[in-house]
Amino acid sequence: MNKIDGHIDLYLLGKDYLAYEFLGSKLNKDKDGRIISTTFTVYAPNAKEVRLLSSFNNYEGWKHVLTKVHPQGFFSITIPENLEWATYRYELHLNSGEIIYKSDPFAYYAEERPNNASKVYDIDGYTWHDQKWFETKKKVYQEPFLIYELHLGSWKKKDGNFIRYNEIVDDLINYVKENGFTHIELMPIYEHPLDDSWGYQGTGFFAATSRYGTPKDLMYFIDRCHEAGIGVIIDWVLGHINKDWFGLSKFDGTYLYEFEDDLRRENVVWGTSNIDFDKGISRSFMQSALNFWVDYFHVDGFRIDAVSNLIYHLGNRDMGENTGALSFLRQVSNHLFSKDDRIIFSAEDSTDYARVTWPTDIGGVGFNYKWNMGFMNDTLKYFKEDPIYRKYHHDKITFGLVYTYNEQFILPFSHDEVVHLKGSLLNKMPGTYEQKFQNYRLLLTLWMTHPGKKLLFMGQEFAQYDEWNFKQELDWGLLNYPIHDSANRYFKDLAKIYRTNDALYKYDHQPKGFVWLASDHVDSSVFAYMRQSDNETLVIVLNMTPNYYESYEIPVPFEGQYEEILNSDKDIYAGYGQYNGLPLKAINEPRGHFNYHLKIKLGSLTGLILRLKK
Structure with a gap:
């Protein structure tokens, strides 16, 4: 043979x-x-x-x-x-x-x-310079993991047109590092015919889209990111394909890669065809494509779109498990992790299917991360409420901790949440113009300090007011306005706190990293919890209403002094300047379930972080 x-x-x-x-x-x-x-x-x-x-x-x-x-x-x-x-x-x-x-x-x-x-293109011959990145890269499970989700064609434009991979990369690297992100996640950059699909209806799974240059331009882009210490994840549609006449659909006049029957094949909402992974050719095609991007483009991982359709046919539990796709996911997982056990294999999955992020050898599907759609939905629903009604929705914040350790989660505020008339993160917030920014800072504080890794869509780091429009670049001019500049300053400071305090990431996936201090202050809509590692204790307090407290009591388990290291109400963040300037000494009187408590100044619609001084 x-x-x-x-x-x-x-x-x-x-x-x-x-x-x-x-x-x-x-x-x-x-x-x-x-x-x-x-x-x-x-x-x-x-x-x-x-x-x-x-x-x-x-x-x-x-x-x-x-x-x-x-x-x-x-x-x-x-x-x-x-x-x-x-x-x-x-x-x-x-x-x-x-x-x-x-x-x-x-x-x-x-x-x-x-x-x-x-x-015809010569894919060989690029000289890589990212050896140090791969020699020193760590598994992210106990590391800071803060992802900047990015649509390359609308981050910035040049005279209204797309900027090439190799021309945009330096500006992007500087910006990503300045804002404290550890990784970027590129919305699909394989070939696709329609800009309006944002890349989610692909036709060329081995071709870097020519919108932004040649494949070697993209290699240079990723190489430069790695040299700067930035990981690169790409968004990938595994389960369905574009139906354009020239693409993979009905490739030889038959449903070569797709399901034969209309019921399982047709995605009416998306106008795409579902791939049948019981077919060997479909498995080989997609596994080869993923392997190709790892080997030739040095990507650090994949975010797999629409995993609910790979778990259940059409994402519908009543139609039964998509056994071929589930089997294929396990096959791909085994292959990718055998190449590099530090790879990111992340699922955008809205189901409650068990063990999605468990290894295959103990009965899991084989992803190592899953988007926490429950956190995203519940949190945004809560923050949309007028603060006077939030006490009736208290469980939207507490319920997520019931299941947060069942899987390894990423907490996403993704592109899906800021399009189709949903509004930007800022514009979802209730209240006056200033209160919108207070709520925005409060939302980011909860998100950054909650167990789970982080993903934020571009523009939300400076509180873009309008929802995302892929036809134009981000509203960079907003940074000339003090309140947006202050919002971005808060994000940067919050990201720095996240990266430099291992209590906020080391035990993201283990219960010992989180303790509720006050989860039952329903009437005041105040939450308090502790994040801890082996050598550090942080206390996070969130006041979800405009009420101001000169002295609010928070239970704590340890005596000692607690120093405020971040407060969203400081005037440098466009707040009202209600913060705790001096360290707070724990008072030896029980409150709640703990033997000590703190008396803190708590501004309206404010989030703050305290660190226990050793």
Whole structure:
């Protein structure tokens, strides 16, 4: 058996993770590295004949007919020319007599929309400089993990147009580091035809989108991020595909990768087709794509979109488990973590399916993180309430701690929460203009100090007022206004507190890292809790109403002095200046369930953090 036959067998069985080594367009080189020929290989079992349409043959397919090299439906042709940068697609003559035209599913590059042909591209040869990043990178479970979710095309623009990967990266790195993020998460950057889909309806899973440059421009982008100590996660749609005529859908006139039946295949809301992972070719295709992005682009992980549809058919429990997809997720997890056990494999999952973030060897699905959609929904519902009614919704804040250690969670305030007339984080907040900012700072304090890793969508770090519009860049001019500049200053200071105090992250996934101090102060809508590590104790107090307290009693378990290290009501954050300037001594009188208590000054709609002095 030769190498290609071995690949084909594994591809059909669903075990191949290197399918891009023999499928797609390949530039063949001699021993001196000179390109001497170009090979095109495609899998189309329902095709009677496959022709190559290309810029170099004037798109006359009869000039280059592929040879069927395997009875299962693999076609190939080698042309003794260097065809780098040539555009091409396949002309498939089906057994029915129909002729269809498809771009290459394994192409590394494509024309910029609205054009959609594939392009021959030399994916090899980039020289990486991120060895130190991979030598020193740690598992994030007991490390600060603060993600900046980013739509590359609307973070900044140049004369109203997209900025290339290699041109935007320095500004982005400086900004991300200045704001204290540890990672960026890029909304889908594989090839997709429609800007309005934000990348979630892809057609080229091996091609970095040409909107922002070439694949090597993206390699440079990621390389520079790693040199600056910033991890890069990419958003990925695993379970469904775009239905555009030139894409993967009905690739050879049949539902080659998708479910055969309409009920399980059709996503009516999204207009996409669901992939059938009981098919070996679907498994090999997607596993190869993920492996490719790790090997060729050095990505640090993936956020998998719409995992509820991979757990249940169409995300509907009544339709039963999607057993093929669940099995595939475990297969992918085993493969990725065998490559690098520090990788991020995160699920955007709205179900209560058990053990999503547990390892596969103990019965888990195999992700290592899951978005905490319950926290996000409950918290935002609570903050939308007028403060006088919040006491009736007290459990929206407390309930999350009932299940927070069942999985390894990321707390997301993502793009989904600031589009489609939902308003920005700031604009969700009730009250006067100033109270909106008070509530905004209070929301961020809860989010940053609550157990779980963190994700924030771009623009929310400076309290963008309008919801996100992908057609324009962020409202950077707001930073010229003192109240927005102060909001961003608060975010930066809060992020610094998070990164430099291990009580806020070391035991994110273990109950010993969190203790309720006051969860039953319903009438005052005040919450207090303790975050702790082996060498540090922090007390967080949140006043969810405009009431001001000159002396509010908070139970604490330890005697000693507590120093205020952050207060959202300071005037430098556009607050009213009600803070605790001197350390507070614990009073030896029981309150609640603890033997000591503090008397603190507590401003209206204020969050504060105290540190127990050793």
